[in-house]
Amino acid sequence: MPPLLQIIKKKKSQWMESFHFRLAxxxxxxxxxxxxxxxxxxxxxxxxxxxxxxxxxxxxxxxxxxxxxxxxxxxxxxxxxxxxxxxxxxxxxxxxxxxxxxxxxxxxxxxxxxxxxxxxxxxxxxxxxxxxxxxxxxxxxxxxxxxxxxxxxxxxxxxxxxxxxxxxxxxxxxxxxxxxxxxxxxxxxxxxxxxxxxxxxxxxxxxxxxxxxxxxxxxxxxxxxxGSEPAFSIPDFNFSSFAELPLIILLGLLVGAGATFYNHLIEVISVKTKHIEIWWKVIAAGVFVALIGLVYPEVFGIGYDTVNTALLGGYTVTVLFGLFFAKLLATSLCVGLGVPGGMIGPAFFIGAALGGMVGYLASYFFGYDASDIGFYAILGMGAMVGASLQAPLAALTAIMELTYNPGIIMPGMLTIVIAQLTASEVFNKQSLFISMMRNNGLDYDINPVLQVLRGIGVASVLDNKFSRRSALTDAATAKKLITTDANVNWILLNNGDGELKTLLPITELAKYIQTQQSEKVGDEALETTDIENLEELEINLFEIPANRLQLSPISLQANLQQAHEKFVQGAEALYVVFNEEEADKNSRVYGIITKSMVEDSYKL
Missing domain, CATH: 1.10.3080.10 (Clc chloride channel)
Incomplete structure (x- = not known):
């Protein structure tokens, strides 16, 4: 490789390493x-x-x-x-x-x-x-x-x-x-x-x-x-009277119950068919959807065209009622049987149908025309997403951005909160995503300590003040290691094969040298006798009395949650290499991680 390219490659490697350490x-x-x-x-x-x-x-x-x-x-x-x-x-x-x-x-x-x-x-x-x-x-x-x-x-x-x-x-x-x-x-x-x-x-x-x-x-x-065309055609609307609040509350209750049924049906289908191979399940899903689509072809696909029609008041109450149950059943079968699609679009569909039905009820009492039904449909959309996914703020923000109307905020907040509380507190339902994970034997840990540790890389807290040594050394070398000029906090000990297995704190070596010196020259002469008198002393760092730590590798890309997990599993100290799966005696060691470093990072 030409010298110039070698220099460029070296500079690039140094820059990337610095970049990685900063990102940690x-x-x-x-x-x-x-x-x-x-x-x-x-x-x-x-x-x-x-x-x-x-x-x-x-x-x-x-x-x-x-x-x-x-x-x-x-x-x-x-x-x-x-x-x-x-x-x-x-x-x-x-x-x-x-x-x-x-x-x-x-x-x-x-x-x-x-x-x-x-x-x-x-x-x-x-x-x-x-x-x-x-x-x-x-x-x-x-x-x-x-x-x-x-x-x-x-x-x-x-x-x-x-x-x-x-x-x-x-x-x-x-x-x-x-x-x-x-x-x-x-x-x-x-x-x-x-x-x-x-x-x-x-x-x-x-x-x-x-x-x-x-x-x-x-x-x-x-x-x-x-293009910047919105996903839905939202009609103009106004929240014109507080007399509508009872209907908005009713909509929240109905959507909360509907979201509960939606989540529960998906969970039941997923659990009951867990033992069936995925390829048989997706074939069955295709057959079920085909049969439902014979009566209600609107359930096919995402259904945004149907949602647009509902927002504009283009369906009767009877049709909305049928579409609500047809889409809920079809989506539950598809998602529960493992079809690789999403649940947010169908939630919009189901919520719009339910909101449209309440909109017709509002028009019956207050004499609105068909376009005002879209107001309740958009509220139903947001509430269904918020309640089924347990994401109220995201749902409220979505309907705000879809409508470009700040007037949606107050009724939207009320509907979404009531729907979420109905689903989570009355029916004890969690987010559909978390339920699906738990059905597969998994959980989503939101422990605040772990959240902090996940955000910090090991590269940002490691201690790189170490010296890599074999078992045998002499007193002169030991003297150099324990001086402040050496700037060494740890000694990484190689075993007979050159592998890193043991970590010795430099303070432990200093204690041993001091003890040996005291025994050689007597306590009274300790202050005036130079440590060089002990140069002939051979030291086996594996055998001296000391508090040694057993080492385990951890990758440079890891975060402190992963380090914490290794300590929980029994590791006493960690040495940082580029890739722990490929760690060997020739691997470059970037630094040391101890349990106290992880704990101090969380406290900070």
Whole structure:
């Protein structure tokens, strides 16, 4: 390699190492902001490609204009679309899943809770292709869940490609999730709130800024390519009278009960069919949706066209009633049977149908025209998402950005809060995502101590004042090690094979030298006798009386939660290497982590 290229490579390596160490700190705001910006661009591009693929294919395959005109299909094609889609999904999972069964938001939360946000290329491809097949084929699922997974995976894979610290990868996962929602709905603030409220379950400045930048960047890219048209056609409305409050409260109660039924049905189907292979379940889902779609073809696909019609008061009460139960059943079957689609879009559909029914009740009492029914439909949409996902702030923000009307805030807050309390306190239901994780034997730990530790990389607290030594040394060398000029706090001891197994605090060696010196020259002469008189003394660092610690490796990319877990499992001290899975006697050691360092970091 030419000398110039060698210099450039060395400088690049040094810069990247410095960058990684800075990112390991809990206050690396500027660096994370840059990464969030890039993550937003990547995620925005992925979401644009996904939407173009799905919508252009739907427009080509379906009759009439628009990407969701399943209602115009003949009876035979209504049966054919979801069944063929189910068969394609079965083939995809059979050939390519390699044991991966759960995708979407629940999978992202699981990887955040148990694997520091590490997502795989296999999962990305499976979600992209699987969700596209499911939506095009008319399965009753949404695009938002797949979008969130694709955004999270984009951020995670980007961070992994740069070997970034795990605390930074977690932020990139949340940034990708926010960017995905923002690009999907043209609602950047709702994306930010969802990522903080559901994915990270924390609100800190160091995570808020990069997530905001990611959402804004993805929204800008999506608007530039796909246009800035909102996802729904929202009619003008006004909250004109406090006499409507009883109906708004009633809507909150009904949506809370509906969200409970929605969540419970998905949980029951998921648990009862857990022992069945995924490929048989997605085929069954296709058959069930096809049968429901014979009567209510509006349940096919995401259903945004149906939601738009409901918002504009285009359905009668009887039709809304049928659509409510048909969509709830079809979505529960699809999600419960493992179809790789989302639940947010269907929740909007179900909430709009229920809100529209209450809107007709309001028009009966107050004499409103059909367009005012959209007011209750949009309230039902937000309340259903807030109650079923236990994300009230994200739901409120979403309907605010969709309507561009501050008048929605007060009635929206009231409806969402009542719906959430009804679901969580009256019926004891948790977030659908957490329920799905628990059905698979997992949990989502929101312990505040662990949240702090997850945000700090080991590289930011390690002690690099160490010396690597073999067992035998002499007193002269020991003298140099224990002087303040040596700046050594720890001695890493190699065993006979050169492997690192034991850590000796330098204070222990100093005590031993002092003891030996006292025995040699007597206590009275200790102050005047130089330690060099002991140069002939040979010291075996494995045998001297001392409080030695057994060492275990930990990766440079790890965070303090992972270090804490190693200490809980019995480790006494950790030495930091680039990759603990590949650690050997030749590995570069970056520093030492002790239990007290982890505890002090949390206290700070």
């Amino acid at each position: 700190r809990p206050d690396a705001l500027l660096q994370l902001a840059l990464l969030g910006l890039i993550s937003g661009l990547i995620t925005g591009a992925v979401i644009v490609v996904f939407r173009l693929l799905v919508e252009e294919t739907q427009d080509y395959l379906l009759p009439g204009d628009g990407p969701e005109n399943y209602e115009a299909l003949s009876v035979g094609l209504r049966l054919l679309f979801p069944i063929v889609s189910g068969l394609l999904l079965a083939l995809l999972f059979y050939k390519a899943s390699n044991g991966l069964r759960v995708l979407g938001v629940a999978r992202v939360m699981e990887r955040m809770a148990y694997h520091q946000g590490y997502l795989t290329v296999r999962g990305f491809i499976l979600q992209f292709v699987g969700a596209a097949i499911a939506i095009i084929g008319g399965h009753s699922v949404g695009r938002e869940g797949p979008h969130i997974y694709l955004g999270a995976a984009s951020g995670s894979l980007f961070g992994q490609s740069l070997n970034l610290p795990n605390n930074s990868i977690r932020t990139l996962v949340a940034s990708g999730s926010a960017a995905a929602i923002a690009a999907s709905f043209n609602t950047p603030l709702a994306g930010v709130i969802f990522a903080l409220e559901v994915i990270m379950m924390e609100y800190t400045l160091v995570s808020f800024i990069p997530i905001m930048l990611a959402a804004v960047t993805a929204t800008g890219l999506s608007n530039f390519i796909l």
